[in-house]
Each structure stands twice: as structure tokens, then as C-alpha cells.
Amino acid sequence: MPIKQLQTWPLNPKRVSREDYDRTKRMMRKLGMFKPLVVSLVDLPEIQVSKGTILGGRTRYHIAKDLDEDGVEGFNPVWTSWVSPRDKDEAIEYALADNDTAGIYIEEDLANLVKDVNIELGDYKINIQDSLTVQELLDNLGPGEEPPLPPLTPESPKAEKTYTCPNCGEEFTP
Numbered sequence: 001m002p003i004k005q006l007q008t009w010p011l012n013p014k015r016v017s018r019e020d021y022d023r024t025k026r027m028m029r030k031l032g033m034f035k036p037l038v039v040s041l042v043d044l045p046e047i048q049v050s051k052g053t054i055l056g057g058r059t060r061y062h063i064a065k066d067l068d069e070d071g072v073e074g075f076n077p078v079w080t081s082w083v084s085p086r087d088k089d090e091a092i093e094y095a096l097a098d099n100d101t102a103g104i105y106i107e108e109d110l111a112n113l114v115k116d117v118n119i120e121l122g123d124y125k126i127n128i129q130d131s132l133t134v135q136e137l138l139d140n141l142g143p144g145e146e147p148p149l150p151p152l153t154p155e156s157p158k159a160e161k162t163y164t165c166p167n168c169g170e171e172f173t174p
Contacts, residue, residue: 002078
């Protein structure tokens with residue numbers, strides 16, 4: 001699918017730090033696009049999804065665009081997996097499933113596996129401890145609490161809210 005025919009989902013709650021973006025870009029430059037973007041075939045206006053909206057893989061999408069613009073072959077057209085969510089719940093489920101982190105690494109086994117490899121191990125992040133489910137996140141927040149704001153990334157909309165520095169009291173808009 002040509003990159004220009006896809007669009008990001010404005011309600012996607014996931015953000016990636018610049019460090020993780022650059023790290024993932026290095027991996028994709030080296031290994032290529034080995035996981036497709038999850039893209040909607042249907043319109044769901046109540047959650048701002050239309051045909052061609054990326055439900056999973058926004059970071060991979062932006063990196064593929066960057067690499068294509070840099071002249072790196074193999075990123076346009078981009079690999080897509082088309083889905084037809086029946087409703088908003090299923091669309092959100094596709095988005096969550098694409099980012100699911102099932103399983104944990106056994107530390108000693110992983111260390112033995114990678115101790116003699118000749119790759120940049122600092123580019124790979126792993127789960128050593130149990131992950132949190134979305135329900136556990138909501139339960140941990142308690143009533144009335146909001147999750148912390150994720151860092152802005154190049155594809156994030158500009159924040160319009162004014163914040164107050166807890167140290168000096170100065171107000172600013174990021």
C-alpha cells in the first residue's frame with residue numbers, strides 16, 4: 001500500500017520517546033519492515049477511523065515514511081494487514097492487540113542466548129517482569145485519577161494545555 005494513502009489515528013493513545021523512535025528506526029533500517037501495519041478497511045466516524053487509518057503500527061509508519069524519504073528501498077509501498085472492525089470496541093481491540101506484550105524473558109536463558117552475538121544489544125528493550133493489563137492500569141489509577149501524559153513525539157499534536165512548573169511556579173505551554 002502506498003504510504004501516502006494511509007493516515008494515523010488521531011485517538012491513538014501511545015507515544016514513543018525520541019530515543020525509542022531512533023532506536024526502532026535503526027532496527028528497521030537494518031532488518032526492514034518485518035511486522036505489518038494494522039489498517040482499517042472500514043469507516044468508524046465515532047472514533048475518527050476511516051478506510052486507511054492505521055490502528056496499529058503508527059511508529060513503524062512514520063519510520064517507513066522517513067526511510068523512504070531518505071531514499072532507503074523497501075518501505076514504500078508499506079506492508080499492511082487490513083482489518084474490518086465491526087465496531088469501535090473491535091477497532092480498539094485491534095489497536096491493543098498490535099501492541100500487546102505477551103510473555104517475559106527468563107533472564108539467565110536470555111543472557112546465555114545473546115552473550116556471544118555480534119549485534120548492538122543496547123537497541124533492544126525487553127520485558128523481564130510481568131506486564132500490566134489495561135484493566136490493572138485502570139484499577140491502579142483509582143477513581144478520578146488520570147494517567148501521566150506521554151511525551152510528545154514528532155507525530156503528536158501540539159499540546160494546548162498550560163502547565164505550571166512545580167519548582168518555580170512558571171506557567172508554560174509545551
